[in-house]
Amino acid sequence: GESVGLHLPTLSVQEGDNSIINCAYSNSASDYFIWYKQESGKGPQFIIDIRSNMDKRQGQRVTVLLNKTVKHLSLQIAATQPGDSAVYFCAEIYSSASKIIFGSGTRLSIRP
Amino acid sequence: NAGVTQTPKFQVLKTGQSMTLQCAQDMNHEYMSWYRQDPGMGLRLIHYSVGAGITDQGEVPNGYNVSRSTTEDFPLRLLSAAPSQTSVYFCASQSMRGSTADTQYFGPGTRLTVL
Numbered sequence: 001g002e003s004v005g006l007h008l009p010t011l012s013v014q015e016g017d018n019s020i021i022n023c024a025y026s027n028s029a030s031d032y033f034i035w036y037k038q039e040s041g042k043g044p045q046f047i048i049d050i051r052s053n054m055d056k057r058q059g060q061r062v063t064v065l066l067n068k069t070v071k072h073l074s075l076q077i078a079a080t081q082p083g084d085s086a087v088y089f090c091a092e093i094y095s096s097a098s099k100i101i102f103g104s105g106t107r108l109s110i111r112p
Numbered sequence: 113n114a115g116v117t118q119t120p121k122f123q124v125l126k127t128g129q130s131m132t133l134q135c136a137q138d139m140n141h142e143y144m145s146w147y148r149q150d151p152g153m154g155l156r157l158i159h160y161s162v163g164a165g166i167t168d169q170g171e172v173p174n175g176y177n178v179s180r181s182t183t184e185d186f187p188l189r190l191l192s193a194a195p196s197q198t199s200v201y202f203c204a205s206q207s208m209r210g211s212t213a214d215t216q217y218f219g220p221g222t223r224l225t226v227l
Contacts, residue, residue, distance in 0.1 A: 041221075104154040
């Protein structure tokens, strides 16, 4: 069935380095994809999204890349800071079914 | 504008008890949904609604009921609580008008323990 999953469950990066979090999806009919950040004890917080007709979208310190050929989504965080420590989820939206399906998450930890 | 509110924040139940988790939003969002999040796991969709009077099942609907009598409220009912339903429950709402994901908001969560 359709699924959204992550390649790496944990990621440790040096403060100041760039972080890249990956996500694979299986439903080529999805309309768009979202990255969420979830800090401990809190609900997910929207970071950035990308429509299926786009390849790249940039926000503040974050960039999302979409490769529809291999059904791969990535989140790049520039100059990673301690405040970026969290679990990051990708999510897939099927507008036709009005469903938002989350992946299992990647924990990002920052080394000082 | 309170966003998405959930009550209670914490709840302990005994096996077999029933209860309702409340969710409300004041943003006039059409789409509302319930997720559960188990330790170290992602969010799994339980039920969702695209508008008042309309509900549908998500990935893990068994053991839960929902109703959407108003746009603002989307309660989740546990019919007969089981230890497997111990989890953190998140409610979310989203505007579907412009199909823009940045209008999705999550509530603070309800931590449920079933003994």
